Amino acid sequence: SQQGEEDPQALSIQEGENATMNCSYKTSINNLQWYRQNSGRGLVHLILIRSNEREKHSGRLRVTLDTSKKSSSLLITASRAADTASYFCATGILTGGGNKLTFGTGTQLKVEL
Amino acid sequence: KAGVTQTPRYLIKTRGQQVTLSCSPISGHRSVSWYQQTPGQGLQFLFEYFSETQRNKGNFPGRFSGRQFSNSRSEMNVSTLELGDSALYLCASSLEGEIGFNEQFFGPGTRLTVL
Numbered sequence: 752s753q754q755g756e757e758d759p760q761a762l763s764i765q766e767g768e769n770a771t772m773n774c775s776y777k778t779s780i781n782n783l784q785w786y787r788q789n790s791g792r793g794l795v796h797l798i799l800i801r802s803n804e805r806e807k808h809s810g811r812l813r814v815t816l817d818t819s820k821k822s823s824s825l826l827i828t829a830s831r832a833a834d835t836a837s838y839f840c841a842t843g844i845l846t847g848g849g850n851k852l853t854f855g856t857g858t859q860l861k862v863e864l
Numbered sequence: 865k866a867g868v869t870q871t872p873r874y875l876i877k878t879r880g881q882q883v884t885l886s887c888s889p890i891s892g893h894r895s896v897s898w899y900q901q902t903p904g905q906g907l908q909f910l911f912e913y914f915s916e917t918q919r920n921k922g923n924f925p926g927r928f929s930g931r932q933f934s935n936s937r938s939e940m941n942v943s944t945l946e947l948g949d950s951a952l953y954l955c956a957s958s959l960e961g962e963i964g965f966n967e968q969f970f971g972p973g974t975r976l977t978v979l
Contacts, residue, residue, distance in 0.1 A: 793971050847920045
């Protein structure tokens with residue numbers, strides 16, 4: 752079963768605009784990660800935010816986490832055509848000595864020239 | 865460093881057969897996780913191995929199994945294939961530093977088609 756639900760399911764914007772994707776989850780987590788996937792290929796890790804953090808930046812990416820609302824958002828600023836991909840949030844729970852990730856449903860982002 | 869490699873990249877099998885997929889993690893990574901991705905169910909966690917031991921397991925039937933070798937390479941096996949097993953199978957490895965917070969590096973996946 753999926754822990755995260757992402758919104759919107761699909762997003763189409765113009766190059767240069769900002770893209771915001773939201774992720775909501777149901778149970779308590781230890782961390783939340785965002786990944787990108789291009790055309791059914793392997794996933795690429797973008798950013799990790801821990802449950803005691805509220806905001807994190809990496810280049811053009813900004814992630815926020817609100818554990819009281821059980822939600823996170825990913826903002827991509829000044830988007831480029833190369834940002835076209837599917838974006839997934841993954842909630843991490845420490846269990847069995849490891850970090851078990853549960854992925855959301857994903858947002859398909861299309862950045863048009 | 866070379867990335868995570870998965871073999872084969874594409875596989876076609878028929879119902880009832882079994883299949884073995886292989887994953888070589890990034891050098892030095894000891895944790896290997898497997899995921900199944902389908903259009904209907906999305907990305908679902910199968911299992912995770914660390915130091916040759918299964919550390920976590922998802923909600924899949926016993927037909928799905930895996931193992932990890934001493935060099936951290938991992939295999940997963942699906943027996944008695946069903947049509948619904950058609951999927952992209954992704955392997956990911958991570959470096960165990962601060963336990964539980966490490967990013968996972970994904971391989972390109974094995975596309976399995978069951979006819």
